[in-house]
Amino acid sequence: RKEVEQDPGPFNVPEGATVAFNCTYSNSASQSFFWYRQDCRKEPKLLMSVYSSGNEDGRFTAQLNRASQYISLLIRDSKLSDSATYLCVVSSSGYSTLTFGKGTMLLVSP
């Protein structure tokens, strides 16, 4: 089983739609969780950290389910500019244990 698994997509949605991605992880000792965004031919950039209680940042909501070992990202009212690849990142202890998923591609169309 891969350490961090994501549906590669692409998810094709119209503007204004709500879309959700899930990511599963295999290491039950994982402590830190993040979503990164990577635009085409650019470096990944931190979108948001994922906290145990769940957290929201504008149109973006991230949730963690430790029992089932998955994290989710919900995007409401999708914009064209949300088109990107979303990387799930999990860490058990410190920077060197950061494990990246392959990413889920989102395409938002007019």
Add this chain to the structure above:
Amino acid sequence: SAVISQKPSRDICQRGTSLTIQCQVDSQVTMMFWYRQQPGQSLTLIATANQGSEATYESGFVIDKFPISRPNLTFSTLTVSNMSPEDSSIYLCSVEGTGTSIIFGPGTRLTVL
């Protein structure tokens, strides 16, 4: 947060040659890392660049192939030695961000013919 620059941004190299990638940060940082992103693959940590001591390499990566320098707290280099087409990839420098997140530089896109 720190701003990272990398040089070169891209290069096309012949097999058997070596390329040195430079990473410059606009502020002093404790932790610097080198990652590789191969086409269709997830980001993989090559090594942690330690200031004043040898880099710490991850499984599958060795110093002879990927020598790293870290002369101070704002600069590091990664050399890809004796290149083969399998080394074609994006190489990214990164530094510590908030919490245990990291910030990436713009990357160096390497093509080996």
